[in-house]
Amino acid sequence: MNKDNFKHTPWNEPFITQRADPYVLRHNNKWYFTASVPEYDRIALRRADSLEGLRAAEETFIWHAHESGVMSQHIWAPELHYLDGAWYIYFAASRKDDIWALRPWVLRCEGDDPLKGPWTECGMLKCTDDDEFSFTDFSLDKTVFEHHDRRFCVWAEKVSVGRKISNLYIAEMSDPLTLKTPQMLLSSPCYEWERHGFWDNEGPAFIAHDNRVYLTYSASDTSPAYCMGLLWADANADLMDISSWHKLNHPVYTTDVERGLFGPGHNTFFTDETGEVYTSYHARQYDEIIGDPLYDPNRHCYIMRVSFEDNLLIFNKD
């Protein structure tokens, strides 16, 4: 494959600065980019004719946080999807009067051009009537994917009284606004590398390749300990059966002090013009943060090549 087509900077230099939770969608040979902005107050979207083009593409702010009430605070981790003939943006948001009440919200655009809109608010993602648990507590980082003619979503949600644990859940979807099944617990932080600062699994990203499907996720707090883990299943397995899923007991991507890359995580998968697989993720260039890391603006978007060897997903530092 022609690796030169995407003129990416060295893997350890930012592709786009001050954009966390970076998300890239390739659709009809255009590349779209969205992410959390440091102010957490609006949704940015850009488009280009190539992956490389995203770097300098003009950013359009297609939606702004409400002044108060729902969707007024912490606008986090938007994802753009084209589903059933319309554009959807999934994002997490809380309220100015309850800043940790993160819930999954949905925007829809029925026009051809998602940068022009118009974007309509479709409310919160809906769970099934017999699911009394989903979206009842701190919930974010929802992703959507299709596999073997079924549509799934995976998200992070906290449980427990007092201090809380952020787990990953999966459900099948009946339409872009609605879950079809109750939640199933997919992963809970159980290794030390998932429990630094917070016991946390979040930022899921799905990719299918050959005879396996892979789900990467991020673990621990937003510090240099932030890292990425991996779940996998056979491509023909029922993804709504927990016995189909396997969890690696070690992280697959971590801080690299020598190369100046701290706390990598919250990735997504896509291809470049040649069909080669890449992932975007965010990281910092330093580890000494003054104040709450959440409000440090310098989580930058990086891009890295991905390959598959011996039935495992490999992040390529080249």
Added chain:
Amino acid sequence: MNKDNFKHTPWNEPFITQRADPYVLRHNNKWYFTASVPEYDRIALRRADSLEGLRAAEETFIWHAHESGVMSQHIWAPELHYLDGAWYIYFAASRKDDIWALRPWVLRCEGDDPLKGPWTECGMLKCTDDDEFSFTDFSLDKTVFEHHDRRFCVWAEKVSVGRKISNLYIAEMSDPLTLKTPQMLLSSPCYEWERHGFWDNEGPAFIAHDNRVYLTYSASDTSPAYCMGLLWADANADLMDISSWHKLNHPVYTTDVERGLFGPGHNTFFTDETGEVYTSYHARQYDEIIGDPLYDPNRHCYIMRVSFEDNLLIFNKD
């Protein structure tokens, strides 16, 4: 093996009536029995020189619930263990002024004869300083076992806000009163047969055989839907690594209407005089319960033979 040594009644007739969460310990060729009594207000213990002898053995009440405060209500699922040269009883209890605040409590007897005592209250089971999650919510059905020179406990605890989910957790122990590691989530109810009435996993029981270890548990609410599931791991695997554990996607023991056995669950494993493996569990003889099933006294103790075939644990209805 001589199956006639234990003169058990037909497998579908009660061994001891009105004793739920039945627990049998074989120690120094004596058999001990304890269970939840229908009044949930005291701990019963009996001993015999044979498994069969437990049926008619006199019952001693070695401890009574407090009048108020901690350990005053819902005295549930006691287990007797002989650890490090002393007798221990683990049980769950709540308070009259907060009847669902179930927590794991420990009694110790340093004398030779646990029926005589004296029994000392050792307080709540202690978790590690960095474990802010264990025993903070509705928690019960703690069991203790040793495997390859390590001591573990597994218990059920609820999570979530509003309606709650009962999961199974495992931790290693440093002494009979103290956990050595933070909790690890072992199983969460994810199949329909684990979600009837309540999303519930509870009543864990451990047994090692040949090259595998097995952990049975009970699922769903205390109705005819109550049933038993199975986790297993390789005998040489690290039991504190979630990737070592495998969960069957079907129950291994369920209601048998024709044989008049409803809602079987909360089992434990032990051997008879010949070394043959048995399990005790409770079930009802009818499915029409008036009022709250929890306060229906007729969960009886049954005993059933267990075998191991094709690396799986089999319950034998013979």
